[in-house]
Amino acid sequence: MHGSDIESLARIASAGDLAALNVLLVTVRPEVLRVCGRLLPNREDAEEACQDTLLAVARGLPRFEGRSAFRTWMYRLATNRARSAYRRSRACGPAGSDDVLADVADQRRTSVVATTRLDLLNALGRLRPELAEALALADVVGLSYSEIAALHHVPEGTVKSRIHQARRELRKTLTA
Template sequence: MTPDPCEPDGTRESDGTREPDRVDALARAAAAGDPVALEDLLGVVRPRILAVCRGVLPHGPDAEDACQEAMLSVATKVGSWHGRGRFTTWLHVVALNSARSTYRRLKRQAVAVDPAEGGRLERPDPRTTSVIAGTRLDLLEAMEAIGAGHPQVVEPLVLRDVYGLTYAEIAEALGLPLGTVKAQVHHGRRLARPLLQADL
């Protein structure tokens, strides 16, 4: 049997359930107002959220900040999942949005405290820290540039090409038709390619 894409080793809990099934069950209970289930859910999903944030923010403390922001979003907005698809797919979207939000905040701080003007950054400058090996232009810089004119393609593109979610998972998570997601991803790739290759 093919392992669940969100659980590569097909891990089963001691009660025989698969990990994604357990997460879904905890999320349903948390959305219904069970505080114990919410606490358990947050403990289970934190490593997954942190992994998503680290994929966008290579500096550890920045990823931790984004993870905490995402955890707060999960705690306060778990009811917006509505049970469509896997909870872990919805979680990817929440974590990605938190990482992008943290990146924007760090970028504003880096501009405000520019070493060239005598300031000192306590962390690597996110404008010059590459997310994808082999590129000089940060992936998120490319996404910000694309988002200015084509905001609808950014989330599907990152979820597909960075985190490897299937088109169907993205469609479920974003509440979009499958064909729309495919079109947005392909359009986003065309827009991103020259940006990511410009300074190679």
């Protein structure tokens, strides 16, 4: 389904059309799962964050005001839910197992990757929203500059500038 079709479907669903909402959720689920999977090292956590995101979309869509593109709003929800899922998984620790050494090894491997991703999420949270969104859409979601420009209704040069500035600010934050 084309991006403008998703935007139209989101407008129809936000007006209370439950059939449109169901189609929208089924349509965007793979994209939401991909975003969550890129942010979380554990497939189960990514699935949980995906489900939380879809629930947040369903609940929040009637209040979605369209100040940004639907997909931009959805990506923001997915990023926030991924951050929450990561924090929950860290608070609970590894699942119980008889093989304590396997748990310790897995926790170390997972925590290095996940901590790096959480550091990135936290650093993104410190950026101005338009910079963080452009960078996340390019580097996490994998959208092209032209796709991001269309989503944000800005020229492609503005997107390039925002991504360049975001990367420069992230480098400072992550190497400090």
